Amino acid sequence: MPLDLDPTPLPPPDVGAVDRRVLHEAVADRLRELIIDGTLAPGAHLNERVLCEQLRVSRTPLREAFRTLAGEGVIELLPNRGAVVASLSRSDVEHAFELMRTLEGMAGELAARRASEEEITAIRRLQADMKRAHARRDLQAYYRLNRDIHSALARCARNPELQSVHERLNARLQALRFRSNLNRDKWDAAVLEHEAMVEALERRDARRLGSLLRAHLDSKREAVLKDLP
Numbered sequence: 001m002p003l004d005l006d007p008t009p010l011p012p013p014d015v016g017a018v019d020r021r022v023l024h025e026a027v028a029d030r031l032r033e034l035i036i037d038g039t040l041a042p043g044a045h046l047n048e049r050v051l052c053e054q055l056r057v058s059r060t061p062l063r064e065a066f067r068t069l070a071g072e073g074v075i076e077l078l079p080n081r082g083a084v085v086a087s088l089s090r091s092d093v094e095h096a097f098e099l100m101r102t103l104e105g106m107a108g109e110l111a112a113r114r115a116s117e118e119e120i121t122a123i124r125r126l127q128a129d130m131k132r133a134h135a136r137r138d139l140q141a142y143y144r145l146n147r148d149i150h151s152a153l154a155r156c157a158r159n160p161e162l163q164s165v166h167e168r169l170n171a172r173l174q175a176l177r178f179r180s181n182l183n184r185d186k187w188d189a190a191v192l193e194h195e196a197m198v199e200a201l202e203r204r205d206a207r208r209l210g211s212l213l214r215a216h217l218d219s220k221r222e223a224v225l226k227d228l229p
Helices: 023-036 048-055 059-072 090-114 117-135 139-156 160-182 184-202 206-227
Strands: 075-078 082-085
Touching: 023 048, 023 059, 023 160, 048 059, 059 075, 059 082, 059 160, 090 139, 090 160, 090 184, 090 206, 117 139, 117 184, 139 160, 139 184, 160 184, 160 206, 184 206
Parallel strands: none
Antiparallel strands: 075 082
């Protein structure tokens, strides 16, 4: 069920303290994961006191993390209400996926032409790790690797503008893309789609990789829209 973080503390499992690198980035990463996996649902109020206790940080890095996530469109900072997890309307979702299919298709076509052999090998390793996560039904690990593959393809396109737009738009869709894998049949199909994508990349078949990515995003959009009210 969606969690209302104000005023009661988050229920177990504990969200866990963050590591001590650049602290606000670590906090932003942890909150991003909680939003993606649905622990923090769309519309949930982000109570600063509760989150500071759960993440074991002060308010300064937490508020910096809020600003980072607000810049990505993942949360909203509302006057006199604080931070809430962003919600997307059905129309928002349709438009976002329409653009994302174009971006990922273009990224795939460019990556097939521009990726180095080392980058292609690294993506193949990610795919192998992802398949192992799928085999043991570890959705959290699977989705992190899935996200890494799509991000790697965007980087391999060697187009900073495309990569920047892709990162921002994808941040808004991550929770929806994650939940589309809760249907086992769709999750199984997605693994096969990814295997075909990596094979096309290895053959440097730009047209096929672009087509596969667009079809993959179409499948994701249909799964997401089916579950929306």
